[in-house]
Amino acid sequence: MAEVTYTGGPLPVAAKGRNSVGWLGVLCLIATEACLFAYLLFSYFYIAIQRGPGWSPEPNPSLAMAGPNTLILLASSVAAWWGEGGAKGGQRTRQLLGLSLAILLGAIFLIVQVFEWKAKTFRPTDGSYGSLYFTITGFHMAHVVVGLAMLIAVTGWSWLGLFQPRRHEPVSNVVVYWHFVDAVWLAVFATFYLAPHLMW
Amino acid sequence: MTAWEDARTPRSAKVTPSSPGPRLQKIWETGPGLKGWISSVDHKEIGKRYIVTAFVFLLLGGIESLVMRLQLSGPNRTLLSPEAYNQLFTMHGVSMIFLYASPVLSGFSNFLWPLLLGSRDMAFPRLNALSYWVYLAAGLFLYAGFVVGRGPDAGWFNYVPYAAREFNPGVNIDVYALGLILLGISTTVGAANFVVTFLRLRAPGMSIDRVPILTWGTLTASVANLLAVPSVSLAFFLLWLDRQFGFHVFDAADGQPLLWQHLFWMFGHPWVYAIVLPAMGMVSDGLPTFCRRPLVGYTPVALSTVATMALGFGVWVHHMFSTGLPDISLSFFSGASLIITIPSAVAVFAWTATIWLGRPVITTAFLFFASMIVLFVIGGVSGVMTGSAPVDWQLTDTYFVVAHLHYVLIGINVFPVVGGAYYWFPKFTGRMLSERLGRWNFWTMFLGFNLGFFPMHLLGLMGMPRRIYTYSAGMGWDTTNLVVTLGAFLFAAGVGLFLINVAVSLKRGRIAPENPWDAPTLEWATASPPPPYNFAVIPTVASRHPLWEHRLNESAGRSCLDEGLLLDHGRETLGTTPLDGEPSLILEMPGDTPAPAILALGLAVLFAGAPLKAWWLAGLGGVICAGALVLWFWPRRVHADEPEAAHG
Ligand code: HEM
Numbered sequence: 001m002a003e004v005t006y007t008g009g010p011l012p013v014a015a016k017g018r019n020s021v022g023w024l025g026v027l028c029l030i031a032t033e034a035c036l037f038a039y040l041l042f043s044y045f046y047i048a049i050q051r052g053p054g055w056s057p058e059p060n061p062s063l064a065m066a067g068p069n070t071l072i073l074l075a076s077s078v079a080a081w082w083g084e085g086g087a088k089g090g091q092r093t094r095q096l097l098g099l100s101l102a103i104l105l106g107a108i109f110l111i112v113q114v115f116e117w118k119a120k121t122f123r124p125t126d127g128s129y130g131s132l133y134f135t136i137t138g139f140h141m142a143h144v145v146v147g148l149a150m151l152i153a154v155t156g157w158s159w160l161g162l163f164q165p166r167r168h169e170p171v172s173n174v175v176v177y178w179h180f181v182d183a184v185w186l187a188v189f190a191t192f193y194l195a196p197h198l199m200w
Numbered sequence: 201m202t203a204w205e206d207a208r209t210p211r212s213a214k215v216t217p218s219s220p221g222p223r224l225q226k227i228w229e230t231g232p233g234l235k236g237w238i239s240s241v242d243h244k245e246i247g248k249r250y251i252v253t254a255f256v257f258l259l260l261g262g263i264e265s266l267v268m269r270l271q272l273s274g275p276n277r278t279l280l281s282p283e284a285y286n287q288l289f290t291m292h293g294v295s296m297i298f299l300y301a302s303p304v305l306s307g308f309s310n311f312l313w314p315l316l317l318g319s320r321d322m323a324f325p326r327l328n329a330l331s332y333w334v335y336l337a338a339g340l341f342l343y344a345g346f347v348v349g350r351g352p353d354a355g356w357f358n359y360v361p362y363a364a365r366e367f368n369p370g371v372n373i374d375v376y377a378l379g380l381i382l383l384g385i386s387t388t389v390g391a392a393n394f395v396v397t398f399l400r401l402r403a404p405g406m407s408i409d410r411v412p413i414l415t416w417g418t419l420t421a422s423v424a425n426l427l428a429v430p431s432v433s434l435a436f437f438l439l440w441l442d443r444q445f446g447f448h449v450f451d452a453a454d455g456q457p458l459l460w461q462h463l464f465w466m467f468g469h470p471w472v473y474a475i476v477l478p479a480m481g482m483v484s485d486g487l488p489t490f491c492r493r494p495l496v497g498y499t500p501v502a503l504s505t506v507a508t509m510a511l512g513f514g515v516w517v518h519h520m521f522s523t524g525l526p527d528i529s530l531s532f533f534s535g536a537s538l539i540i541t542i543p544s545a546v547a548v549f550a551w552t553a554t555i556w557l558g559r560p561v562i563t564t565a566f567l568f569f570a571s572m573i574v575l576f577v578i579g580g581v582s583g584v585m586t587g588s589a590p591v592d593w594q595l596t597d598t599y600f601v602v603a604h605l606h607y608v609l610i611g612i613n614v615f616p617v618v619g620g621a622y623y624w625f626p627k628f629t630g631r632m633l634s635e636r637l638g639r640w641n642f643w644t645m646f647l648g649f650n651l652g653f654f655p656m657h658l659l660g661l662m663g664m665p666r667r668i669y670t671y672s673a674g675m676g677w678d679t680t681n682l683v684v685t686l687g688a689f690l691f692a693a694g695v696g697l698f699l700i701n702v703a704v705s706l707k708r709g710r711i712a713p714e715n716p717w718d719a720p721t722l723e724w725a726t727a728s729p730p731p732p733y734n735f736a737v738i739p740t741v742a743s744r745h746p747l748w749e750h751r752l753n754e755s756a757g758r759s760c761l762d763e764g765l766l767l768d769h770g771r772e773t774l775g776t777t778p779l780d781g782e783p784s785l786i787l788e789m790p791g792d793t794p795a796p797a798i799l800a801l802g803l804a805v806l807f808a809g810a811p812l813k814a815w816w817l818a819g820l821g822g823v824i825c826a827g828a829l830v831l832w833f834w835p836r837r838v839h840a841d842e843p844e845a846a847h848g
Contacts, residue, residue, distance in 0.1 A: 010207040028392035036430035128455035131447035162835040
């Protein structure tokens with residue numbers, strides 16, 4: 001009876017990219033967080049439908065700040081993606097440049113968001129619309145902060161030379177999380193800024 | 201040579217007493233003393249801690265229920281005030297559902313998974329430790345409120361407006377809200393760990409149609425948890441904002457109180473499966489050992505496990521689209537049970553057929569597993585009864601529901617867990633539990649349980665409502681209530697016998713060999729208790745029953761247990777492909793570290809500051825968390841210091 005022992009070739013050690021367990025771990029994190037935002041938006045639509053027109057204190061939310069800010073966040077994703085390419089190809093300068101740019105753009109997004117909050121005429125305690133608006137955008141901002149912290153950590157570590165060229169797994173994991181944070185923003189943006197123009 | 205390796209052809213070796221055991225022992229051993237204990241990331245250590253902690257909460261919840269039963273043993277008793285009764289039934293439900301039923305199964309799975317799958321640890325050992333410590337912190341947190349007389353008191357499902365500040369101004373509900381968010385963190389990281397472990401850390405050759413059913417159960421539960429837990433965490437967070445910061449989400453005037461029930465039950469439906477499916481898996485794996493034959497219908501049972509969850513989410517969707525209130529106010533457990541009957545019937549038939557076609561060896565573990573089938577059927581029948589609307593109108597919120605939910609929960613969770621403890625105790629500790637005491641243990645629990653809970657059905661039919669702190673004489677409930685209380689105490693005595701058996705056997709039990717039950721799966725192929733590295737070489741699997749191959753002839757090849765991949769350049773294990781279990785990478789596992797415990801401490805401090813609104817305390821917690829995270833994620837130079845030793 002043939003005993004099955006290993007006859008294959010070399011195996012990657014602590015593999016990178018899609019073959020790593022860390023990657024799957026990040027996907028699990030993204031799945032559960034995506035559900036969190038789905039429940040948040042469900043709560044919004046549930047109450048919106050029950051309350052009907054007139055519920056929202058700003059039926060036509062202004063896109064003046066939120067629109068460009070959305071583009072800034074998307075650009076940040078692109079920068080992160082470009083930097084990740086640098087990590088994969090072992091181009092250190094490109095990696096550092098891309099990630100730093102992503103951080104910068106993400107930070108700008110945050111600052112603009114704070115002004116956006118200040119410009120609102122309603123507060124979270126004024127009614128359930130305000131409660132949900134600030135809770136949901138607040139949740140998203142918290143995710144931006146976390147994403148930025150992670151980007152700063154991997155950029156710092158890359159800068160210190162702690163990641164060898166082929167060991168870019170943490171970079172990829174953080175970058176995919178960053179893309180997720182941006183994708184969530186699109187959903188939040190569509191809900192609060194675009195849908196009202198269609199709904200009422 | 202640099203410390204960084206990209207790829208390597210792993211060496212194979214034959215196991216001898218001198219190699220590679222002692223070397224691996226040095227690599228995998230946990231350090232001595234308190235620091236070692238706190239830093240351990242060994243899944244076996246964590247699993248045992250989970251089980252012990254969960255049993256402590258089972259006992260606390262049990263004591264609470266006995267006090268309630270004393271109060272209800274006769275009419276007009278004055279042992280408890282109404283407020284005390286409210287806190288007791290709420291804490292009883294919370295302890296049992298959240299702090300016992302689910303964590304105890306995580307404990308079993310944590311201990312067993314890598315052994316069942318032929319791996320050296322879970323995919324994320326440090327997350328595993330984190331999940332335990334956070335669970336412990338959440339349990340202590342919830343109980344801290346109760347101890348100072350501020351336990352939650354609006355029932356475990358905590359409906360608004362009962363739970364709104366207007367009607368419940370104390371800190372009670374805030375403690376519950378924040379405690380469950382904390383617990384949710386633990387559940388979520390634990391679930392992610394199970395999912396990834398299942399996908400990537402199986403022994404070579406263990407394709408997904410060869411894994412033990414327990415892993416299907418826990419996998420299903422974990423996926424459900426990943427998708428469902430955010431719902432309840434969010435609900436509790438919004439409630440806290442409403443209560444303490446004047447938000448209006450659940451506000452009847454401007455928000456929508458019903459949203460609470462949606463969010464709670466979107467979580468609640470999958471959750472009830474999460475606390476029974478792994479336990480059913482334990483029976484599916486344990487029972488065949490004592491029937492001396494493979495489980496009848498492996499594939500239908502595995503599929504029905506997954507189907508149960510899919511249906512669970514189906515029910516949830518159905519609730520979302522229907523008008524809401526009338527459906528949702530149907531008792532949750534009866535609704536869940538209605539749906540669960542179809543796939544459950546598959547499991548019941550499979551177990552019964554396994555006993556029927558096998559040659560059962562009657563052990564205590566067998567008795568627990570087999571009796572679970574009976575209790576399951578009783579719980580199922582009462583579930584179908586309450587599931588039909590006219591009956592339900594009569595029975596909802598009566599003791600009939602209390603009877604039903606205990607048949608389901610004790611029948612499908614506690615009995616398999618105690619049976620599982622008898623079955624795996626030798627693996628946990630290296631000693632056998634006493635079979636003689638085991639018989640006493642079983643029969644006391646079984647008779648006590650039925651004496652205590654079967655008459656509750658009658659009380660329900662006679663109209664006794666649930667959640668009442670007393671009743672007046674002359675309702676015709678007196679004798680039955682007394683019997684119920686006596687039965688409850690008998691059941692508790694049975695649990696006590698179990699604990700005595702554990703205490704005595706730990707010291708004086710028969711020393712267990714590797715495979716005392718002559719069982720078929722991989723956990724029995726290593727020492728009892730297993731060494732820190734689990735397997736000296738990574739086993740190669742050729743069938744569902746690696747240790748029964750010589751009799752079953754299920755497959756052409758033979759599993760190979762004493763020769764295989766060595767993987768000894770530091771803490772290493774094998775990663776395989778998700779479906780077929782082909783070797784695909786070498787995993788470098790993290791060493792022991794206090795970071796998870798520190799992170800859990802930080803979270804606990806953060807959450808302790810929140811209900812007190814002591815923001816400096818919460819801030820301090822945040823700082824501790826940040827420090828722990830830096831410590832955790834600082835890039836490791838993996839075995840940079842021992843490239844030579846690795847080849848020695
Ligand atoms: C000695 C064993 C036990 C006894 C005597 C007992 C007794 C009781 C009693 C008297 C109630 C309150 C009924 C009411 O006033 O409405 C109750 C509720 C409950 N029990 Fe148990 N129980 C036991 C074990 C368990 C276990 C092991 C579980 C779960 C694994 C469990 C889960 C629950 C739940 C979920 C509730 C509902 C709480 C609520 O209404 O919010 N019980 N039990």
